[in-house]
Amino acid sequence: MRTLLRNALRELRRHWRYLIIAQATLLVIFPLFFLFIAPSAASTPLTARSWGGWAAHPQTERCYKQERIATLLAFWLGPLGVDQWYARHWVLAVFKMLTLGGLGVWHVVDVNLWIVGGIYGTPGCPGGSGKAWAY
Structure with missing residues (x-):
């Protein structure tokens, strides 16, 4: 178990830049999808929204x-x-x-x-x- 944890930490230290870039990319791109699926309050009645x-x-x-x-x-x-x-x-x-x-x-x-x-x-x-x- 200790070896597994040590190996995981070693991999995190080696690839931390890629992990941060991937996370930042997801945090920027994923919310853009909400722009396309969010209904407009003026055009859709409340009972039809979900x-x-x-x-x-x-x-x-x-x-x-x-x-x-x-x-x-x-x-x-x-x-x-x-x-x-x-x-x-x-x-x-x-x-x-x-x-x-x-x-x-x-x-x-x-x-x-x-x-x-x-x-x-x-x-x-x-x-x-x-x-x-x-x-």
């Missing part, structure tokens, strides 16, 4: 905004559990933060679950904790 998947659509403009913010938090700060803190899922937030987003796997899965919708919710909205917030 990120994709389940039938539990946001009931109000506030819920829709909260879910979009949670999705963006999951994408940008997901390994720290910020999206779960925002949605007031305390237990998930603590475990996600302690495991750094399940070493990246939980982070990727959570981004997809927020995009599809219906699995997680925000307070006062479908799937949430039921406590309404003032937005």
Whole structure:
């Protein structure tokens, strides 16, 4: 186990520049996709808007905004559990933060679950904790 860890650290030291370039490239290119899939509020009624998947659509403009913010938090700060803190899922937030987003796997899965919708919710909205917030 110690040899495996030592080899992994050696590889990270050798290729750190490439890893940073790849991460920076993803952080710049991936958000550009949101420009093409984000619906316009003026052209699409709220009942028809969604990120994709389940039938539990946001009931109000506030819920829709909260879910979009949670999705963006999951994408940008997901390994720290910020999206779960925002949605007031305390237990998930603590475990996600302690495991750094399940070493990246939980982070990727959570981004997809927020995009599809219906699995997680925000307070006062479908799937949430039921406590309404003032937005």
